[in-house]
Amino acid sequence: MAKAFLFILLSLVIVGAYFYAPLAKGLKEYTRVLYFHVPAAWVTVLAFLISAWYSLQYLRKRDMMLDAYAAAANQLGILYCLVTTVTGAMWAKASWGAYWNWDPRQTSIFILLLIYAAYFSLRSAVENDQDRARLSAVYSLLAFATVPFFIFIIPRIYESLHPDPLINAQAKIKMNIKMLQVFLSSLTGFTLLFLWLFNLKKRIIKLSAHFEEIEEEYE
Numbered sequence: 001m002a003k004a005f006l007f008i009l010l011s012l013v014i015v016g017a018y019f020y021a022p023l024a025k026g027l028k029e030y031t032r033v034l035y036f037h038v039p040a041a042w043v044t045v046l047a048f049l050i051s052a053w054y055s056l057q058y059l060r061k062r063d064m065m066l067d068a069y070a071a072a073a074n075q076l077g078i079l080y081c082l083v084t085t086v087t088g089a090m091w092a093k094a095s096w097g098a099y100w101n102w103d104p105r106q107t108s109i110f111i112l113l114l115i116y117a118a119y120f121s122l123r124s125a126v127e128n129d130q131d132r133a134r135l136s137a138v139y140s141l142l143a144f145a146t147v148p149f150f151i152f153i154i155p156r157i158y159e160s161l162h163p164d165p166l167i168n169a170q171a172k173i174k175m176n177i178k179m180l181q182v183f184l185s186s187l188t189g190f191t192l193l194f195l196w197l198f199n200l201k202k203r204i205i206k207l208s209a210h211f212e213e214i215e216e217e218y219e
Contacts, residue, residue, distance in 0.1 A: 022178060041151070051074045
């Protein structure tokens with residue numbers, strides 16, 4: 001039932017983005033990217049936040065399951081971060097004539113990708129499970145400390161080609177009701193999709209741990 005609702009919601013978002021919501025003034029057809037780019041960026045932050053929380057919990061409890069959950073959240077965070085980067089590049093190509101312009105927002109998201117890619121490089125380089133979990137947890141917390149800096153601060157300090165957001169810093173909504181409906185639906189859909197995927201990964205982790213316990217009993 002939940003999967004059916006999620007599928008219907010995301011399908012309606014796609015239809016709404018192309019056939020229901022009007023185009024924003026000055027953005028023309030590039031408005032469509034908004035409904036996927038911004039929600040993906042939001043979920044990227046959410047995923048990395050959840051990973052940092054599980055990392056902190058691991059350092060407190062030393063439960064390897066918590067380390068696995070943190071890694072799973074980071075995997076999904078990387079996925080959503082790539083979606084953010086790709087949709088941003090599509091917007092850049094249409095708006096500025098090139099997929100990559102080293103705009104502060106593009107540069108920030110690229111550095112964030114490198115930081116979290118290094119997280120998985122660290123995990124693959126450490127063989128001992130406890131050492132890997134401990135170092136990964138510390139790194140995850142340090143990495144998340146850079147997220148607000150690269151996502152919210154840097155792009156606002158330097159001059160950017162990025163257009164003024166449709167919901168600006170003064171919280172003055174420039175969307176009409178149809179655009180807002182599609183945008184909020186997309187935001188909800190992307191978030192629910194992440195939560196469903198994360199819950200699925202947690203269930204797989206639990207099953208894997210259960211099978212490992214069974215194997216150990218028969219050895």
